[in-house]
Amino acid sequence: xxxxxxxxxxxxxKGVTVVHYRNRLQRGATATTAxxxxxxxxxxxxxxxxxxxxxxxxxxxGSKAPLVIGASVSLTGDFSDxxxxxxxxxxxxxxxxxxxxxxxxxxxxxxxxxxxxxxxQVVTNYQNLINKDHVDLTFGPFSTLLTIPASQVAKRYGYAxxxxxxxxxxxxxxxxxxxxxVQPAPTTQSGxxxxxxxxxxPAADRPKTAAYAELDDPFSAPIAENIRSKFExxxxxxxxxxxxxxxxxxxxxVMAAIAAKMPxxxxxxxxxxxxxxxxxxxxxxxYSPKFMFQSNGANSPLEYPNxxxxxxxxxxxSSADWYPGSKASGSDAFTxxxxxxYGGTAQTVDDNSAExxxxxxxxxxxxxxxxxxxxxxxxxxxxAGSWPTVLGxxxxxxxxxxxxxxxxxxxxxxxxxxxxxxxVAQASPVYPKPNWGG
Amino acid sequence: MHALIQGIIxxxxxxxxxxxxxxxxxxxxxxxxxxxxxxxxxxxLGAYLSYQLFTxxxxxxxxxxxxxxxxxFVLGVAVEVLFLRPLRREDRSELSLLVTxxxxxxxxxxxxxxxxxxxxxxxxxxxxxSWTVFGYQITLVRLxxxxxxxxxxxxxxxxxxxxxxxxAIRATVQNPESARLLGVEASRVSALGxxxxxxxxxxxxxxxxxxxxxxxxxxxxxxxxxxxxxxxGGLGSIGGAVVGALVVSxxxxxxxxxxxxxxxxxxxxxxxxxxxxxxxxxxxxxxxxGAI
Numbered sequence: 001x002x003x004x005x006x007x008x009x010x011x012x013x014k015g016v017t018v019v020h021y022r023n024r025l026q027r028g029a030t031a032t033t034a035x036x037x038x039x040x041x042x043x044x045x046x047x048x049x050x051x052x053x054x055x056x057x058x059x060x061x062g063s064k065a066p067l068v069i070g071a072s073v074s075l076t077g078d079f080s081d082x083x084x085x086x087x088x089x090x091x092x093x094x095x096x097x098x099x100x101x102x103x104x105x106x107x108x109x110x111x112x113x114x115x116x117x118x119x120x121q122v123v124t125n126y127q128n129l130i131n132k133d134h135v136d137l138t139f140g141p142f143s144t145l146l147t148i149p150a151s152q153v154a155k156r157y158g159y160a161x162x163x164x165x166x167x168x169x170x171x172x173x174x175x176x177x178x179x180x181x182v183q184p185a186p187t188t189q190s191g192x193x194x195x196x197x198x199x200x201x202p203a204a205d206r207p208k209t210a211a212y213a214e215l216d217d218p219f220s221a222p223i224a225e226n227i228r229s230k231f232e233x234x235x236x237x238x239x240x241x242x243x244x245x246x247x248x249x250x251x252x253x254v255m256a257a258i259a260a261k262m263p264x265x266x267x268x269x270x271x272x273x274x275x276x277x278x279x280x281x282x283x284x285x286x287y288s289p290k291f292m293f294q295s296n297g298a299n300s301p302l303e304y305p306n307x308x309x310x311x312x313x314x315x316x317x318s319s320a321d322w323y324p325g326s327k328a329s330g331s332d333a334f335t336x337x338x339x340x341x342y343g344g345t346a347q348t349v350d351d352n353s354a355e356x357x358x359x360x361x362x363x364x365x366x367x368x369x370x371x372x373x374x375x376x377x378x379x380x381x382x383x384a385g386s387w388p389t390v391l392g393x394x395x396x397x398x399x400x401x402x403x404x405x406x407x408x409x410x411x412x413x414x415x416x417x418x419x420x421x422x423x424v425a426q427a428s429p430v431y432p433k434p435n436w437g438g
Numbered sequence: 439m440h441a442l443i444q445g446i447i448x449x450x451x452x453x454x455x456x457x458x459x460x461x462x463x464x465x466x467x468x469x470x471x472x473x474x475x476x477x478x479x480x481x482x483l484g485a486y487l488s489y490q491l492f493t494x495x496x497x498x499x500x501x502x503x504x505x506x507x508x509x510x511f512v513l514g515v516a517v518e519v520l521f522l523r524p525l526r527r528e529d530r531s532e533l534s535l536l537v538t539x540x541x542x543x544x545x546x547x548x549x550x551x552x553x554x555x556x557x558x559x560x561x562x563x564x565x566x567x568s569w570t571v572f573g574y575q576i577t578l579v580r581l582x583x584x585x586x587x588x589x590x591x592x593x594x595x596x597x598x599x600x601x602x603x604x605x606a607i608r609a610t611v612q613n614p615e616s617a618r619l620l621g622v623e624a625s626r627v628s629a630l631g632x633x634x635x636x637x638x639x640x641x642x643x644x645x646x647x648x649x650x651x652x653x654x655x656x657x658x659x660x661x662x663x664x665x666x667x668x669x670x671g672g673l674g675s676i677g678g679a680v681v682g683a684l685v686v687s688x689x690x691x692x693x694x695x696x697x698x699x700x701x702x703x704x705x706x707x708x709x710x711x712x713x714x715x716x717x718x719x720x721x722x723x724x725x726x727x728g729a730i
Contacts, residue, residue, distance in 0.1 A: 216700070244699040247659065249650055250452065252577075253445045253695035253702075260441035273557055273651050283566040284577040285444075307559065307651075309566060436566075 067106040067373060069094075069363075070113070070129030071139035072150065077117025082352050083142045086165060087112055088342060089356025090139055096337055097360065103367045108360075115141055122146045126153040137375065139359050142352070144168030144187075144218075151179050160378040162362055163400075164355035168218060172401045178379050179400035182359045183321050184392055186401050188222040190319045191267070193405045194293045195230035197317075197420040197429065198265070205431070207264030207291055211240035213254055213278060214269035223295040224269030231265075239263050244274070251277040252284070259287035268294040276307035283312055283436045290432035293317045299409060301347045301416050313411035315433030320409045321391040322354035323418060325426065329388035330361060358389035365389075392424070441695050444574055449691030450684065451580035454587030455645050457683035459660070460667040461591060461676045462638030468611045468674035469631035472522060472534040478661030479545040480636050484510055484643020485652050486553055489560045499560050499644040500582060503590075506644055507637040514636025517541055518629045542657060549654035560647040583645040590641045591680065597634075598676075607631055611674065670710050672723020681721055685709060 071090055074083030094108040102108055111133060115122040122141050129135045130153070140163030141150050147166025151174065154161040161179045163171070167187035171179070185192065198206060210231050214221035221243055232238060239261040242254050255278060258266060266289045268278050275297025282288065292315065298304055299318035322331065324346035334357050338349050365388065366381045367373050386395040395403050408420035412427055419429040463477045487506045488499040497505075521541060525533045567578040598604035609617035610627045618624055646652065667686050671678025686706050693702040713721060 242698060244694075247703075248694075248699040249659065250448070250691070250694070251699075252448045253441075253691045254699060256444040256448065256575075257441040257695050260444070276559075276651070280566055284568045285575045286568065286570065307561070309561070312566070 064104075064106045066109045067103055067137070068109045068111055068133070068135045069137045069139055069360075070111045070126070070133060070135030072113050072115040072122045072125035072129070072141045072146070074117040074142050074146070075112075075114040077115075079117040079142045079146075082165065083117070085350035085352030086142050086356040088338075088350065089164070089353035089358075090360065092334070092337055092341060092353065093357045093360030095341070096333065097364060103364055104371065104373060106373070110139075111135060115146060117143070117146070119146055119149050123149045123153055126150050130154075130157045130159065136373065137363065137378075139356070140164060140166060142166075144171055147171055148174065151176055154178060158375055160375045160382070161400075162359040164359050165352060167402075169222070172399045175399045177383075177398060177400075178375070180362070180382050180396050181400055181402055182355055182362065182389070182391070182394065184394065184402055184404040184406050187219050189226055190406045191223040191227045191269075191293065191295050192230070193319050193408045193420065194267075194317060195227045196405065197408050198236075198291065199230065199234050200420075201431075206234075207236055209237045209239045209261070209263045210265045210267060211258045211261055211263035211289075212238065212242070212267045212269070213251070213258060214241070214243045215271055215274050216243050216245050217271060220269040220271055220295060222269070224267050227267050227293070231267075236265070246271075246274075248274070252281045255281035255287075256285055258282075259285045262287070263289055265289055265291040265293070268292070268298075270294045270297045272297040272300065272303070276304070279308040279312055279316070283309075286436070288433060288435045291317070292433055295319070298411070299323075299416065304411075304416075305414065309437075310414050311437045313414065315411065315430050317408060317410045317419075317429075318416075319406035320351070320416075320418070321406055322349075322351050322358075323407065323409060323416065324349065326390065326392075326418070327424070328390050328392045331390040334390045354390050358391045358394070361389045362387055362394070440573070442692060445691040445695030446688055447574055447576065448580065449688035451577070451584045452649070452691070453680075453684040453687035454584035454591075455642055455649065455683075456663065456667055456687055457680040458587040458590050458638055458645070459642040460664050460671070460679035460683055461594060462635035462642070463664050464668045464671065464674055464676055464679045465594075465607075465638070466632055466635040467668070469607055470522070470534075470628050471531050472538065472632075473531075473665070474632075474635060475535060475538040475661055476517070476541040476545060477635065477639055477664055478657035478659075479542040479549075480510060480514070480639035481643040481646055481660055482652055482654065482657045483513075483545055483549060484640035485560070485647035486549055486558070486643075487640065488644035489558055489647050490553075492560050492562070498562060499648055500586060503586070503641050503644050506640040510640035510643075511633040511637040514633035514639075515629045517636070518632035522632070523625060523628070542661070546654045546657060553654065555653050555655065557651045557653045558647070559651040562648065565648065579648050583649060586645055587642070590638065591676075594634075594638065594676070603627075603630065666706065666710055669720055670713055672720030675720070675722040678720055678722030 073087045074080050090110045094110045097103055097108050113125045115125050126138060129138060138154055138159050140147055140161055142165045144166045147163045148171055151161045155176050155178050159178065162182050164182040167181045167183055169188060172186060212224050212228055214224045228238060240258050244254060251274060268275060275294045298316050299320050305313050334354065335346050335349060338353060362382065366378050370377050370381055382396060386393040397403055407418045407424050409416050410419045410429055412430055417427045418424045419427055459481050463474055466472055466474045484506050487509060488502045491497040491502040492499055521537050522534055564578050568575040598607060606622045606627050609622055610624055614624055667682035668679055670685060671682030689706050689709060690702040693705045
C-alpha cells in the first residue's frame, strides 16, 4: 500500500531525479551563462509562435519541442519491484499531463533507462541522459544507494534532482542544493508523527512506559530511535529495548520479554515480515498494549490483514505519505488514472508510483507559477514556499530534506485510515488499542 | 524470570520440528555417508506443498502430511537413483556434497519459478491461539508441531527397529559389507533411505510453514542449522539429532529472550565448538560405524 513504506527494504527506498530537458533555446545558452539561458527561456516561453519549428527544434509541424525527462530506474535486479512502481508513476504523470495538453504547450516524454539496481550503472545512465540524449530534466532512481551517486551527476551539470525514493541520512549529508527528496520527511523521521500524536494527548492519557523492538537496518531502527528520544524527553520510561538482526527467524522470545514488562506502548522499528511476526507473537502471548506503532509493514493495506489476521489489526498505528482516499492535491485524479491504466483498486496502488507522480507534479507546479521549465528556476522555486502534491504540501531545507511530517494512520474496522494530524484525519484516533481479535 | 521460562517453553516446543528435519539428515548420512545439503531445500519444498494444499483445497497442513511425505519420498528416491547412484563409491562422500548442493539449487530455482520469491506463511485458524498454563502461554501451533514431530520420530523409530526394512538399514549402517553378504541390497537400501530422509523433510516442512514465514531462499538458513544440530548430536545418530535440536532451540530462545537475538546464534556455535573440542564425534556419535 501506499503508505510510505519508505523502507520496505533499505535498498528499496526510492530516489527520483528530475532533470529538465534542455530545449533548443537552452542548448544554445548553456555554453555561455545561466543568466543568458534564463533570458532565452523566457523569450522562448513568451513567444510561442516564433519558437516553434525554429532553430534547433527537432520536431516540426508548428508545435513546440517535447519536454524530455530522463530517469534511470531499476527495472531489473534487487530493486526491480519498487523500480517498476516508480516507472509507472513517472509514466502515469506524463500521460496525465499530456492529456491536458502538456506543460507550457510542450508534450512530456519520459525517457527511462534500466540501471539493474547498480550504483555504477546509474552514474553511466545519467551521464548519457544528460550529455548524449540532452534531456531537459532528470528524475531520480530508486533507493538511497543509487540516489547518492546519481544526484552528484545531476549536481555537476546543474540539473535539479527530484528524488521520490532516496531519503536515507547519507543523501542529505551531501548538502546538495539541487536535490529534493519528494516525500513529506526524511525516511528515518517517518515515525515522528506518532510521537507528536502521543505527546498531544492529555497527560493523564499518555503512556507511562514504552518498549522498543527494532530491526537492525538503516531504515528501521533509526525510526524507532527517533521516537524513543522524543518519548524519553517527555518522561515516558523505556522498560525494554531490543535490536534484532534481519536474519532473526523467531521473534517470540523478544516479544515474550516485552510482554513480561507490560509496557503501555510498543514501538516496532519494522519492515514487513518482522512486523507480522511481532503481532503474531503478541497475540499468542495474549499481551495487548494500549498503543502499538510499527514503522512499516502495518501500513500495507493488503498484506497486513492477510498476514496477522484482519481482526488483530484493530488499533495498530503506522505512518504514510500517500494512502487510498487521500484528499491531497490531485490524489483522486492520480488514483483514478492509476486504476484505469494499471488495473486493481485504490488499495493496490503502489506508493512508489504516488511518490514518482508527485515529482512530476512539482515540475508542473513550478511551470504554472513561474512560466519556466529550466533547472535553475525549478531549484530556486522549490527552495521557497511549499508545493502541493498527492503526498500533501511539500517544502525543503537547503540540503533537500523535506521539512514536513508523515501522516499517522490507524487500522479501524479493517481499514487503514489517517487519524493525525487533524488536517488530514478521516477518523479520530482510537485508544487504548482494542484487545487482539478486535 | 517469567520471560526466561516462557523462552524455554518456546524453545522446547520448537525443538521437535528441528529434530524431525535433522533426523532425516542424520539417517541419510548414517546409511550412505552422504551429507545431504538439499535437506533444507526439501523441507522448504514440503512447506510449499502443504501451503499449496491448504490454500487451494483447504487441507490442514497437519492433515496433508501423509500426502506430502509420500510425494517427497518418491522425489527422494528419484534424486538418489538419478544423481547419487552414478557416483563411484570411493568418491561418493566428497562428490555428493556438490551433487546435493546442486539439487538444493535446482529445487530453489523450481520453487522460485513456481511460487515466486514472495514470503509465504500458512495461516490456519488456530495459528495465533494459545493456552494459558500457570501464567505461561503454550502456543497451540507449536504444541501441535511438537507433538506431531514426536509422533513422526516415533514412526521412524518403529520403522527402523520393528521392520525388515529397518533391520536392513541398520545392518547397512553398522557394516555394509556384511549386510551385503547376508543378502541386503545396498543400493535399494540407499534409495529407500534417501526417500525416507526426504519424507521426514516433508513432514517437518508442513510444520515449519505453520511456524515461520518462508520463501525459496529460506533453505540456506535451515541447512546451516541442520548441519550444526547433526554435528552436535553426532553424525548418524537419530537420538543425537533430537538432543542437538533441543540444545539449539532452547539455547537460542533463552539467549534471545534474556540477552539479545544477535547473540543467540553465536551462543549456540560456542556450545557446538566446545562439544567438538571435547568430543569430536559429537554428543552421541561413535568413532566406529554404529547404531542410528
